[in-house]
Structure formats: C-alpha cells, structure tokens
C-alpha cells in the first residue's frame with residue numbers, strides 16, 4: 001500500500017497515518033520569543049501535545065523548525081520548536097523513507113525540503129495579495145502560525161481559521177500558551193467539516209463576520225488530500241465565497257495523473273489532476289458575474305517553486321503542486 005488506507009485517513013484526518021514512535025531532541029532555535037521552550041520534550045509536557053494526536057502537524061512543525069535553524073532559512077517560525085512535540089522528528093525520518101513512492105529515489109530529505117518550499121511559497125502569495133485583500137480564510141488551518149510571523153497580516157481586517165471543532169478546541173488551549181502576539185488581532189475560529197452535506201463555507205463564514213463583498217485570500221495547505229470524493233464539493237464551496245474581483249485562492253494538491261504507482265483506489269482518493277482542478281474551479285464561474293478565475297499552476301522544482309530546495313536530479317514533481325487562482329474582471333480575462 002502506498003501511504004495509507006482511506007479508513008485510516010478518516011479516523012485521523014491530519015496524518016498520512018505513519019506509525020508513531022518516540023523521539024524528540026534538544027537543539028537551539030532561532031526564535032526571538034523567550035516564551036517558546038527550546039526543548040520539545042519539555043514543551044510537549046507543558047502543552048500536552050501527546051493528548052492531541054496530530055501526527056502530521058508535529059511532523060510539519062519539526063520540518064519547519066529544521067528550516068528555521070538554517071542560516072539561509074526561507075522563514076523563521078517561532079512556534080515550530082514547540083509544536084513538533086516528541087514525535088515530529090521520528091515521523092519526518094520515517095516519511096523520508098517513502099521517497100521512492102514519490103518517484104524521488106534516494107532523496108530522503110524530499111519532504112523536509114517540500115515543507116520549506118511550500119511554506120515560503122504560501123508566505124509569498126499572502127505577502128503579494130495582502131495589499132489588495134481585506135480578509136484571510138485559512139481552510140484546514142490546523143496549527144498554522146503565519147499570523148505570528150508575517151507582517152503582511154497587519155493590514156488584514158480579519159482572519160478566519162476553518163477546521164474541525166476538535167482541532168479548534170485544541171488550538172484554543174495550546175496557541176495562547178506560546179505567548180506570541182498575532183499581527184492581525186481579529187482571528188475567528190470557524191468549526192466546519194468540509195464534507196458536511198448541509199453546512200458550507202457560504203452558510204458558516206458570514207455567521208462569523210466574513211463579508212462576502214470584500215476581496216479575500218483563501219489558503220488550503222495540506223488539506224485537500226483528506227477530502228477524497230468530497231474534493232469537488234469543497235472546491236465548489238470555495239468558489240461560492242470567493243466571487244469578488246481581487247480574491248485569491250491558493251490550493252496545494254497532489255497531481256498523480258502521470259504516475260502508475262498512484263493509480264490504486266486508495267491513492268486516487270488522495271490525489272487530483274490539474275485538469276480536475278481546472279474543471280472544478282472554472283465550472284463554477286457564474287455567467288452573470290463580472291469576476292472569473294485566472295489560474296496558474298506550479299510544481300515543486302519549477303523556477304517559481306524551487307527556492308533552492310529541490311534536488312535537480314529529478315524533473316519537477318506534480319505530486320507537489322499548487323494552483324493560484326485569482327478572481328479577475330471578465331473583461332480583462334485573456
């Protein structure tokens with residue numbers, strides 16, 4: 001089996017369902033905030049991260065911490081040290097062993113490098129869009145910590161973090177303990193299961209103060225692979241709340257269309273193709289609206305999504321893809 005079964009994914013939505021092992025280390029971190037412990041084991045005890053079994057979040061936090069420690073770091077994440085818990089390092093090492101499944105033989109660092117590049121790519125998209133948008137909606141936000149590190153959040157009127165209730169509850173307990181000041185102080189957690197058949201972003205976001213008439217940026221990082229057949233509904237729901245000219249949608253997805261090994265039912269469930277994403281987004285364009293989507297696709301290893309972190313032995317990898325969709329005025333569409 002390539003990565004995990006659908007059943008496991010449903011039980012544990014944040015993880016590629018790797019076996020959990022012990023781990024943890026103690027090194028120095030380039031964090032400016034004294035409230036963040038330098039020892040993940042201590043931090044883990046303080047914050048009870050083990051009670052909150054979010055393996056993927058811990059693995060990604062470990063990988064962001066590694067990047068933070070590099071002299072040429074693409075970003076510095078002051079929360080990554082703490083959020084990796086005891087398991088982050090071991091999970092990341094284990095995941096690296098799967099490199100051949102991603103057609104990246106003998107490159108066990110691939111996911112660490114991808115985490116660094118994808119984090120910076122989204123940072124750059126937010127920085128570029130921020131002057132033109134008023135609200136940011138983070139879809140499947142998990143423990144995203146950009147509001148503590150990106151100055152461009154200062155100009156936003158409101159941030160909406162959308163995730164499962166259980167994640168939002170844990171976050172409400174854990175993040176305040178980090179003692180960091182957010183750049184945008186108006187942050188609202190919205191609890192929503194994107195697979196819910198009745199509730200949608202359009203029914204839930206306005207209840208929490210989201211203004212449908214204001215240009216907004218929507219981020220979906222490391223989310224859509226967990227939605228399976230619900231991916232199309234999700235993309236349609238995003239289109240409904242991102243109708244304003246000037247809105248931007250940044251979606252990270254796995255495109256496995258060219259990979260035989262990813263043609264199993266399990267793997268197909270987690271992947272999309274560029275043409276499926278294109279059809280799903282453009283299929284929701286409304287003839288009566290003056291705003292239409294303009295789409296740009298990116299693959300890890302291409303110039304705009306490389307950041308010096310891709311191993312040039314390989315061609316750019318569609319398994320690590322992004323679409324950046326911008327709502328432009330119909331008349332300016334080419």
Ligand SMILES: C[S@@+](CC[C@H](N)C(=O)[O-])C[C@H]1O[C@@H](n2cnc3c(N)ncnc32)[C@H](O)[C@@H]1O
Pocket residue numbers: 013014015056057060139140141142143144162163164167192193194195220221222223226227
């Ligand atoms: C791998 S984490 C990514 C977190 C964050 N975006 C990041 O990159 O650091 C995936 C997130 O998607 C959320 N998620 C998965 N399935 C979901 C669903 N059906 N509805 C709402 N959130 C979901 C999980 O709870 C989790 O927080």
